[in-house]
Amino acid sequence: MDESDDLSRRIAELGPWFHNLRIGGIQTAPDHFLGDYPAFKWQGFRHVLPENTSGMSVLDIGCNAGFYALEMARRGASEVVAIDSDAHYLRQARFAAEQADADITFRQMSVYDVGSLGRRFDLVIFMGVFYHLRHPLLALDLLHEHVVGKQMLFQCMQRGTQAVANLAHDYDFDDDTLFHQDAAPRLHFIEHRFAHDPTNWFVPNRAATEAMLRSSGFAIEAHPEPEVYLCRREARPEHTDQPPRIVAADR
Template sequence: MINLAELNPEELAQEVAKVKYWHHYLDFGRNVVTKQGKEGKFCRKFQQWILSGIPEDLTNKSVLDIGAWDGFYSFSAEKRGAKKVLATDSFIWEQRELYGLDHNFWRDFGAGKQGFELARKIYNSHVEDYNIDVLDLHPDKIGNFDVVFFLGVLYHMKYPLFALEKVRSVTKELLVLETHISLFFSLFPQPLMRFYPSNELSKDVTNWTGANIALVKSWLLTAGFRKAELVKWRKDRAIFYAWV
């Protein structure tokens, strides 16, 4: 087994390059970073935008990261003082092949946990992992968490309200939700949504909904959260907080 701590920067970069696809931009120090991140430099800026919407102090909090992929937000929570972090995923880590997705948007993506697992070793991280689908979340399976991240996942859910109910069931204090929203429908105060039956959004058939801000808040309250607020809004993306 390779001892990553003993590798020089060039050798470490070679190990990082063995991962077929990095979705997240990760900085491993020693001038070694992931370079294939989704949409290049945009991804790095976008990650920082989302990160700025996450509480800076997570000291002694338990954190659940749903849809963790390469784990950028999981590792960030650990760096911000979380006492326990559980990263979960299913579609990316183990199930993409089951969806029969064979079109240009996904064809070159590499499935699996290779990136997450390598990053965890490089960071010498204690972040835990569990392969589980959003709709299978339950306190009996994973427990409850003070803070839950649900970032970039909701609009991929065919049953968004049911998904939020499952997320609520494992949230003790705060949900941080980031999602795609409909810019046009967000001009209206009524809860409205655009439905994407095929690949209308980014030519990706896994994108299902473009809710407006009012609808996302309504979903959160209906799912059982006590209070829901819009925290940040950038073009067709928004971050919400929901409290238990």
């Protein structure tokens, strides 16, 4: 068996893959239902991050097979930490990093446990995780309180209108007009499954995504794609300035 055959065997043994990586010229998920994912998505927003990340510390939350962590390492980040709650994905990510000779620290942990890292990062990547969480606002609060130092790259599946209503800061109890506007913040709860996935719990529209980010202390700096935001950490709004009481919990 030559080296290529051995590499193909090892990649197959680590399957199934959700990230279509290229390892030694071999694609890990060439028949992905979304296409060349996440590479084709990356092309739409990669420009909002520095081409040279030298000197930056990066935390990739829900890293899956490590596509974004690998990209940050390739761009020269001084430190890359990648976490995921799924041991299967971490095995893939460690293998991919080993093959790329990338210096990435991997840890199996939930987003709810980020307080245990005990530090902040220049950039936190929080892509494709939010809608899989039973407690999404708690997660944003924990990120703001414990690990986001400067910026966060955020992505969440969205459904509904891309319009955003211009809302007042308060409404009378008897005024229900807010709740009849499609462009008002809406967060849809999925009791059973969506896209055959039992971990899809909440799906916001655009207005809800942006409102939740702002309410958690994240100012939107760039919106390069409909579901992708580059955010800057700032002070939390006055009415939500108390830090979350729960520092860590099992997912």
